[in-house]
Amino acid sequence: MLVLSENIPSLVKYMGSKTEIINYVVRGLNEVHKENQAVCDLFAGSSTLAGALRSNNIKFISNDIQIYSSIFTKTYLSQFDWNVYPTAEDIVKDAEQIVESWINEFNYYWEKSNYEVEFNLSKFNEVEKFQQDLNEDEQFYNTIKNSSKEEILRYHLFAKEYSGTYWSFRQCVWIDAFRCIADKYSNIEPLYNLILSCTMYAMAYNSQSTGHYAQYRKAEKDSSMEDILIYRKKSMSEFFIRKYNEIKANMIDNNCKVETYSLSYEDCISQIDSGTLVYADPPYCSVHYSRFYHILETFVKYDYPKIRYGGRYRTDRHQSPFCILTKVRSAFKDMFINLKDNDCELVLSYSNSSTCMITLETILLDAYCIFNNIELDEELYLSNIKSYVEKEEQSQIYRDIEIDEINININSLLNIDNINLNYEVTLKLFEHYHSTMGRTEERKKNVLETLIIVKKINK
Numbered sequence: 001m002l003v004l005s006e007n008i009p010s011l012v013k014y015m016g017s018k019t020e021i022i023n024y025v026v027r028g029l030n031e032v033h034k035e036n037q038a039v040c041d042l043f044a045g046s047s048t049l050a051g052a053l054r055s056n057n058i059k060f061i062s063n064d065i066q067i068y069s070s071i072f073t074k075t076y077l078s079q080f081d082w083n084v085y086p087t088a089e090d091i092v093k094d095a096e097q098i099v100e101s102w103i104n105e106f107n108y109y110w111e112k113s114n115y116e117v118e119f120n121l122s123k124f125n126e127v128e129k130f131q132q133d134l135n136e137d138e139q140f141y142n143t144i145k146n147s148s149k150e151e152i153l154r155y156h157l158f159a160k161e162y163s164g165t166y167w168s169f170r171q172c173v174w175i176d177a178f179r180c181i182a183d184k185y186s187n188i189e190p191l192y193n194l195i196l197s198c199t200m201y202a203m204a205y206n207s208q209s210t211g212h213y214a215q216y217r218k219a220e221k222d223s224s225m226e227d228i229l230i231y232r233k234k235s236m237s238e239f240f241i242r243k244y245n246e247i248k249a250n251m252i253d254n255n256c257k258v259e260t261y262s263l264s265y266e267d268c269i270s271q272i273d274s275g276t277l278v279y280a281d282p283p284y285c286s287v288h289y290s291r292f293y294h295i296l297e298t299f300v301k302y303d304y305p306k307i308r309y310g311g312r313y314r315t316d317r318h319q320s321p322f323c324i325l326t327k328v329r330s331a332f333k334d335m336f337i338n339l340k341d342n343d344c345e346l347v348l349s350y351s352n353s354s355t356c357m358i359t360l361e362t363i364l365l366d367a368y369c370i371f372n373n374i375e376l377d378e379e380l381y382l383s384n385i386k387s388y389v390e391k392e393e394q395s396q397i398y399r400d401i402e403i404d405e406i407n408i409n410i411n412s413l414l415n416i417d418n419i420n421l422n423y424e425v426t427l428k429l430f431e432h433y434h435s436t437m438g439r440t441e442e443r444k445k446n447v448l449e450t451l452i453i454v455k456k457i458n459k
Contacts, residue, residue, distance in 0.1 A: 002030050002039075005055040007250040009243065011072050011197050012296070013204040013211040014046035021430075021449055022052045022404075025279065026452040028347045028428055032277055037299075040272050040344075042265050042280045042335075047072035053256060060256040063268040063274070065318050068200065068296040070260040075197040077258040078190035080251060082449065085191050088198075088244035089186065091181055092237045098151045098177035102159070105147055105158060109140065113169035113231040122207055124225050128218075131164025135307075146201035155180040155297070160308050165216040166207040166295065174236035175203060194247065200296055202239035206231060215311045248427045265331075269338040278339060281349040282322040282331070284358055329366070336370040340456075346454040361385040364425060364453060368414050370424040371454055376414065388413045393429065405430050426453045 004026045010019065029039065038059035041049045050062050050073040062073035072134050081307055086094075102108050112130055119127075134140050155176040163169035182195040208231035209216050219225035261268050265282070272278075292312050298305060306315040321327035339346055348367075352360050361382050369376055392408045410425040428451040 002026055002033050002056055004052055008051035010252055011201050012046050018048050022048055031453055032345050032455045034210050038273055038276045040276050040278045043282050044069045047076055050348050051076040055253040055255055059257045061259045061272055063261040063263055066297050067262045068300045070262055071193050071196050071300055074193040077254050077256050077418055080190050088241040094181050095177040099173055101149045102173045121222055121225055124219055133171045134163045135161050151180045157304055162299055168232045171206055171236050198240045198243040201243040202236045204240050206234045206236055213295040214292050226405045265335055268337055269342055271308050274343045277345050279347045281318055282326055284322045323425050325357050333366055340371050344374045348452040351452040352450055364410050368410055371419045424457050425456050
């Protein structure tokens with residue numbers, strides 16, 4: 001039985017994070033998991049599942065097309081040699097020396113980016129615009145190229161491209177400095193990943209955006225200016241130290257044997273062992289996560305990419321087929337086929353809300369048919385499944401008003417001929433208040449979270 005680890009340090013603000021419902025996810029996995037069975041998180045994202053399962057002595061595979069996800073996973077599952085590593089304060093002191101170099105060589109820009117003064121709206125936006133234009137400021141870039149400091153010549157990506165956007169120029173200098181320090185420890189992989197994760201945490205909680213990086217906020221009135229100022233005055237180093245020390249205090253029971261991949265879901269499934277239990281939480285809504293978290297990818301890769309548009313996006317952002325209306329169903333079918341061909345079992349997260357581009361009954365029908373090699377009349381059975389789920393849901397609530405979990409067996413509806421099946425498809429449903437990450441005026445909305453469980457039938 002998989003054990004849920006306590007005290008999972010949050011490493012980033014992440015839309016769709018399963019932190020609040022991780023106990024239900026682990027309960028779903030335990031409906032299937034067998035002793036010594038490997039577990040794969042196919043769309044790992046913020047890697048909450050890695051943190052949740054870290055105390056289990058299992059093989060854990062973490063995959064996400066975005067490389068930053070593997071950094072989070074390794075931070076959750078590494079063995080740390082705290083007696084050898086520098087303290088958080090030592091790392092900050094090293095970064096501070098780099099920041100001092102920037103202050104010495106770019107004093108004019110540093111002083112122009114001072115937020116510890118009195119502002120009116122016009123003056124505030126003037127300071128913001130000054131920083132935003134640094135990405136096209138030839139004098140600024142020439143000063144960088146002529147610098148005698150290696151830590152400026154090689155580590156100026158954020159100061160040049162993102163100043164005055166999600167962070168101030170001064171905060172961007174700190175981001176570049178921490179990235180430089182991380183590379184100095186690249187030969188100690190756990191420490192390297194730890195420094196990157198703590199910096200991404202500080203980036204998330206110092207950013208003036210709403211928790212993601214689709215676009216940065218602009219001050220259109222005094223109230224929004226005052227709100228942005230709160231974040232402009234925050235300290236990158238304080239948040240770095242806080243997270244580093246929290247991880248040091250809590251990450252002491254990392255027992256998983258971990259593998260990380262940055263592959264498409266198809267390629268990952270082909271790499272994992274036959275019989276693996278796969279947890280899948282694909283981004284099946286119109287929001288492209290690569291747009292929301294492009295900066296994390298840029299920070300980890302630190303490859304000076306071409307950057308465009310108001311949100312300062314990478315031009316090579318991955319576009320998931322699960323986020324495209326014309327491709328989402330095919331993507332699910334392909335995933336089911338690949339999992340079945342590799343003899344895998346599945347726990348799939350689904351949020352039955354208006355933002356989803358594929359219905360629950362469609363996923364259920366496709367999963368049942370593909371895993372069991374059956375063809376059914378879609379026009380007839382889609383409506384049957386929808387009605388069946390609604391009736392079962394109401395029936396179970398009526399029988400027990402304090403129920404915290406609804407279980408619905410789809411085989412009971414669809415296996416009308418009682419034929420020998422290979423897989424059982426069931427639902428676990430529960431209510432959950434889901435964060436909107438600032439995309440609507442409503443901070444949270446009540447959604448019906450669903451786990452779709454595809455389990456082998458013992459014969």
